[in-house]
Amino acid sequence: MTAAMTMPYSLTPAGGEGAMIARQAIMNGQQSVVGYELFNRSRTLHTAASDVTLVFTALSHAGTEELVGKMLIFVNCTHESLSGGHLDLVNPDKVVLEIPPLGHAATDEVHARLPILTELQERGFHLAFGHTVLQSAYAPWLPLADYIKLDMSVLAPDQVAVLINYAGRHSQAELIAEKIETAQQYDKVSTLGVQLFQGFWFSRPTLVQAKVLSPAQATIVQLLNLVRSQADAEAIEDVLKKDASLAFNLMRLINSAGLGLTREITSLRQAIMLLGLKKLFRWAALLLTAVRSGAAAPAVGQTAVVRGRLMELLALQLQSPEEADQAFVVGLFSLLDQLLGMPLADAVGLLALPEATAQALLHQRGVHGTLLVLAQACESGDGAAFARAAQALGLSSEQVNAAHLQAIAWGDAIAA
Structure with a gap:
């Protein structure tokens, strides 16, 4: 035998x-x-x-x-x-x-x-x-x-x-x-x-x-995939019900003063319908950067948030709002390897991302791939890479620097 x-x-x-x-x-x-x-x-x-x-x-x-x-x-x-x-x-x-x-x-x-x-x-x-x-x-x-x-x-x-x-x-x-x-x-x-x-x-x-995901990470990844595939509210609600902290965070968000609601939302189904799939995806993606695997330093998640926002702001000067949303996702998920402690290709494989988004993440292809290179250059101070990427995108250093400052301020605000 x-x-x-x-x-x-x-x-x-x-x-x-x-x-x-x-x-x-x-x-x-x-x-x-x-x-x-x-x-x-x-x-x-x-x-x-x-x-x-x-x-x-x-x-x-x-x-x-x-x-x-x-x-x-x-x-x-x-x-x-x-x-x-x-x-x-x-x-x-x-x-x-x-x-x-x-x-x-x-x-x-x-x-x-x-x-x-x-x-x-x-x-x-x-x-x-x-x-x-x-x-x-x-x-x-x-x-x-x-x-x-x-x-x-x-x-x-x-x-x-x-x-x-x-x-x-x-x-x-x-x-x-x-x-x-x-x-x-x-x-x-x-x-x-x-x-x-x-x-x-x-x-x-x-x-x-x-190596396995912690339950919180697992639930967020499952939620992201459901939202990305435009699953119905019932399926999304079922996932939220399995993680008390996730459900609590969503209800806290939906009832926050920032959304300007005139009445309190008391059910997960109401929250999902009111927030919408687009905002729900962004919320879950941001939350994933805040969940610590134990190996990633807290600064990694913050860097991912700022990087995503910077790429979104720059993409809004070049593309439609929908495409800018994808730029945000590329920047946010570009540090998943450090956040989840696994090769980036394996991390991307856990998520049902569009092919163009995956290519930008893994191979820096397309406009979003170039924006990612530019954002990384802003962080590292690599002047040569900054100049090449900015020139390829038709962006001035003033535009990039202004967007970077806005992104840092935004990242600090949501982390508070």
Whole structure:
């Protein structure tokens, strides 16, 4: 048997060191991979509750294709993690939640957790349980089992036969024999009717490097993509509801004296409709620069804001207001590599930006690319680059300097 191939996987920072996600193949009787179990192997995250959060954040922002292709995804969970909002960030069709047993299976606890498990299955998630779900104490959970794992490292051969027989008569679950280390174990469970297998005899877990967004960054990126794709208000509202600080900031903005409203706005739906997608995008983009990954200094976000405003002011002298809006975005996002702690191309890839905007960011192409070079020259004091870019755009040094002063003042005002 050969180990499953390691797939390079790098995402975004959680404010420092990357985390390690391990994956191990789950095979069928034809020795083809049908899924992968994912679990946290980070030395920096020690709590069990962090496992499912780490994995689901990774999946929701990298896409399942990068980690497991089109296979099933088996994810270790804790009962505490099952009600987290991160479960809303992934498509449940190919996700199998591995539900652990309770430490002491009291009847009332089993029944108390039943509604959560039922709701997850109704949303489309598949549920997997260990062989303890076949105990009488867990009878309420058994009808929910899509998969039951038989741990071959702790079960005696006669126990395995009994459990397989019982599962076949009392559930519709597919059985997975896990921790298979020998051909003899494989042959034994195969003859008893098990059709899915996992263990060192097939493949050892492979480690995949992963850096994940903090929840605040993740939500803002998701919001930006929804607004950019002109999603409806309901979809945008759903994202805002998952992040209390994000919703609070929006309501504070919408009710501020600066918008000149005559009545208080009390719902997120009202706020979204009143602000409009254009302003909402700008607000979220600005907010992203204020969210610290832990690696970026506070000045980086401020520089990005000033750079975006400078490019917008200069673009207004050359282009339409709509195109100037795009110039603002280019300047604001030009420091995403430092803000998110990842290569700029990877950061841009997280956002659904127009091709011209991406080209300006990554290759300084077009008018906005030249404006970016000019803004960078203003910051660095590179006179030669300043002169070349200004001349190419037909801007005088007086125009650029005046816009730069306005941009600095504006940046200071919104940071106050």
